[in-house]
Amino acid sequence: MDRTAQLIARAAxxxxxxxxxxxxxxxxDANWTGSSTVPSRRLYPHQxxxxxxxxxxxxxxxxxxxxxxxxxxxxxxxxxxxxxxxIVFNPSVPPGAYFPGPGFWRSATAGRAAGAPRTVQTSxxxxxxxxxxxxxxxxxxxxxxxxxxxxxxxxxxxxxxxHRYLLHRRDLGGGGLVCVVHPWEQGMDNSPxxxxxxxxxxxxxxxxxxxxxxDHGAPEDRPxxxxxxxxxxxxxxxxxxxxxxxHGEFAVEDPAFNALLVASEHALALxxxxxxxxxxxxxxxxxxxxxxxxxxxxxxxxxxxxxxxLRGGGxxxxxxxAGLVPLLLPSLPRELAAPLVRTLTGPHFGLGSRTxxxxxxxxxxxxxxxxxxxxxxxxxxxxxxxxxxLRLHGEPATADALRGALLELAEATGFAEYVDPFTGEAxxxxxxxxxxxxxxxxxxxxxxxxxxxxxxxxxxxxxxxDEGRDRG
Numbered sequence: 001m002d003r004t005a006q007l008i009a010r011a012a013x014x015x016x017x018x019x020x021x022x023x024x025x026x027x028x029d030a031n032w033t034g035s036s037t038v039p040s041r042r043l044y045p046h047q048x049x050x051x052x053x054x055x056x057x058x059x060x061x062x063x064x065x066x067x068x069x070x071x072x073x074x075x076x077x078x079x080x081x082x083x084x085x086x087i088v089f090n091p092s093v094p095p096g097a098y099f100p101g102p103g104f105w106r107s108a109t110a111g112r113a114a115g116a117p118r119t120v121q122t123s124x125x126x127x128x129x130x131x132x133x134x135x136x137x138x139x140x141x142x143x144x145x146x147x148x149x150x151x152x153x154x155x156x157x158x159x160x161x162x163h164r165y166l167l168h169r170r171d172l173g174g175g176g177l178v179c180v181v182h183p184w185e186q187g188m189d190n191s192p193x194x195x196x197x198x199x200x201x202x203x204x205x206x207x208x209x210x211x212x213x214x215d216h217g218a219p220e221d222r223p224x225x226x227x228x229x230x231x232x233x234x235x236x237x238x239x240x241x242x243x244x245x246x247h248g249e250f251a252v253e254d255p256a257f258n259a260l261l262v263a264s265e266h267a268l269a270l271x272x273x274x275x276x277x278x279x280x281x282x283x284x285x286x287x288x289x290x291x292x293x294x295x296x297x298x299x300x301x302x303x304x305x306x307x308x309x310l311r312g313g314g315x316x317x318x319x320x321x322a323g324l325v326p327l328l329l330p331s332l333p334r335e336l337a338a339p340l341v342r343t344l345t346g347p348h349f350g351l352g353s354r355t356x357x358x359x360x361x362x363x364x365x366x367x368x369x370x371x372x373x374x375x376x377x378x379x380x381x382x383x384x385x386x387x388x389x390l391r392l393h394g395e396p397a398t399a400d401a402l403r404g405a406l407l408e409l410a411e412a413t414g415f416a417e418y419v420d421p422f423t424g425e426a427x428x429x430x431x432x433x434x435x436x437x438x439x440x441x442x443x444x445x446x447x448x449x450x451x452x453x454x455x456x457x458x459x460x461x462x463x464x465x466d467e468g469r470d471r472g
Contacts, residue, residue, distance in 0.1 A: 011250075014041040020411045021443050023423065025062055026413050026437035028055070032066065033090065036073040040417065040429035045097050047088040049074060049432050050187055053130035053383050058437025060081055060141035061444045067138045068151050071131060077122050080115020082165030084131065084158075084183060085122035096245070099210060100235060110239045124243040125235065125407045127186050129166060132159045134221040134262035152271050159268055165263060167285075169245045173310050176292035178261055182234050186254045186322065188360060190223040190374040192367035193307050193320040197250050200311070203229025204236065215460055218427075255297045255305035256322035256382075261330055262289045290331050294433065297323075298336060319348050319362035321382045327389030337393040344386065350421075351399060356405045357383050359421040370420045371427050377419040382408060384438040396429045403442050410439035 006387035031037045036047040037055045044051075052074045062164070077088040089102045102121035110116075111124050137157050139146040146152060172179040180186045183194045206225055210230050234250055241247060269282035297305045298313060305323040306315040326332055327340050345351050348362045357378030361368055368373045383406050390399035409424045410416075415435040417428030 020064075020407060021440060023374070023411060024058070024415065024429065024436040024440040024443070027431045028059060028062075028440070030431065031433050032435075036070055036088070037433050038090075039433040040431065043417075043429040045093045047074060047089050049084055049086045049088075049127040050130050050381075053134035054384075054434040055293070055437040056138050058440040060138045061106045061440055064142035064145050065149075066139065068146065068149065071135055071138065073150075074131070075155055075162075077117055078118050078158050078162065079111065079117065079122075082161035083114070083124075083126050083127075083169075084162050085116075086125050086127040087123040089121040089123075091121070096210075100232065104209075104235070105239060110244050114243045115241075117375060120163055122415040124239055125182050126166075126180075127185060128187050128260045129162060129202055129264050130260050131162065132268040133260070134269065135159060139274070141269070152274055156268075156271050156275060157266075159271070161263070163265065163268065172251050173253055173308065174247050175253075175296050176288060177258050177308075178294055179251050179253050179310060180257055181238060181250055183231060183249050184235070185259055186252070187373045188256070188320065188322055190227060190372065191318075191320045191322070192361055192365060192375055193316055193318040193322065194250075194252070194311075195253075195318070195367065196309040196316055197252055197309050197312060198227065198230045200249055201230040201233055204232040205229070208232070208291070214264070224347065243367060249311060251310040252316075253296060253310065254322055255293060255307065256325035258289060258293050258297075259326040261328055262286045262293070265289065266330070288330060289332040291419075293326060293329075294333070294336065299337075303339040303346075308353065318365060319343075321349070321358055321360045321379075321386075323347070325357070325382065325389070328385050329389075330392065334393075341390070341393065341395055341398070344390075352401055356424055357409065357419060357421050358386055359400070360418075370422060371425075373418075373428070377418040377427050379418045380410060380432075380435040380438050384442065387442070398431055403446065407442055407446070409436050415439065 031041060036052060038045050039048055039051045051267060052070050056067040056070040059070060074084065074088060079082050095101055095103060105123045107116040107122045107124055108118055116122065136154070139152055141147065166178045170178045175355055183189050183198070203226055206229060234248065236319055238248055265282050265286035269279035272279045272282060293305065299306045302319060304319060305326055306317065307322070308314065309316050324340060324344055327337060343349065344358065345353070348364055349358055350363055351358050354363065355378070359376050359378055360374045361376045361380065367375055371377060383402060387399050387402045387406065390402065412424065413419055413426035414430040415432050416426035416430055417432040418436065419426055
């Protein structure tokens with residue numbers, strides 16, 4: 001290719017990137033409610049916990065104040081026991097627009113003993129703790145604005161309480177790891193990893209609830225009625241027990257949930273240092289969590305991390321994308337990072353050969369389905385996490401290819417909720433919040449450092465030295 005052709009190609013690429021940025025910004029603006037961002041106006045019309053963390057990471061590039069407000073709104077709904085609820089309900093949304101809604105969770109009454117807020121209605125379960133990581137990155141996007149508003153000083157105590165809740169109330173196995181008590185808490189709701197633990201649950205009768213999700217999504221893409229009945233039963237039992245932890249029939253240690261807690265502990269240590277406090281204990285805690293993760297969930301035979309079923313005893317054999325997410329950890333031993341990369345690119349997930357994006361479940365598993373919710377489709381948030389992990393552990397070429405596919409498919413699908421991992425066909429909702437936000441974040445990273453990896457500073461996953469210098 002001669003010099004002129006190279007310049008034309010670069011100009012076309014730049015124009016494409018600018019178009020993606022503009023389109024992603026329009027999605028985020030359309031989903032903004034004035035205090036938070038909905039994942040999807042029709043399918044998910046409230047504020048979701050880990051969605052908001054990912055969305056704030058994207059918002060910081062264009063609207064730093066909005067990114068701070070996103071996290072502040074979520075944390076304002078925190079319970080007195082420290083939990084951050086997985087949904088904060090918007091009172092202006094009609095009651096029947098989403099199930100299970102506030103009338104099901106009854107947070108103000110059923111959650112009274114756990115300190116549920118009285119001024120806002122929420123769910124009673126949680127989602128993965130990405131929030132401290134998001135708060136640190138949002139701060140670095142505009143440190144001046146953050147300092148002027150006292151952003152870190154206000155969110156730090158809430159984030160610390162959130163981590164205390166998880167570490168003290170959710171170590172149900174006694175081995176140092178956090179446990180989820182409902183599949184919705186892990187975020188990968190319908191994963192085949194939950195099939196064995198869920199099989200013990202008697203489903204709620206189908207006539208006892210109405211699924212609003214089927215009004216907006218294809219039934220073949222959504223969880224089955226049987227699975228949904230089990231989700232409802234678990235949630236109702238937890239509610240009826242006053243949201244007390246440790247007594248339910250579902251208790252699973254998940255590698256992605258714990259890996260994200262490790263990353264957020266490192267971020268919380270950085271926040272503490274920024275505020276003039278000692279961070280040593282937090283870094284040490286993150287290292288202990290990493291060691292516990294390896295000790296309890298690593299499977300040499302599978303070449304990846306697996307979930308541990310505390311009620312059934314032992315590791316669950318299903319290979320889900322959650323078992324690859326610990327690749328984002330800075331202190332993951334090299335002897336584990338290398339087989340994780342081989343598993344990611346090998347026959348079970350096929351990245352770079354059979355699949356364009358990382359499937360949510362094992363391609364060779366009996367339950368694999370390229371379109372059904374978390375049972376095979378590729379999601380942009382897990383792809384984003386793995387792109388960071390690949391760079392961290394010395395796989396820039398694979399990371400570059402994954403980043404390129406994430407950006408291409410995010411725009412081509414209208415920022416779909418998830419996609420077929422083989423074809424890139426859009427599934428679920430369009431104009432999805434975290435897809436637009438994370439595409440925007442990847443776009444900005446590409447502008448700043450087209451072919452460089454991220455440094456091992458900061459959280460170990462991101463180069464925090466120059467966040468926000470390029471708003472592009």
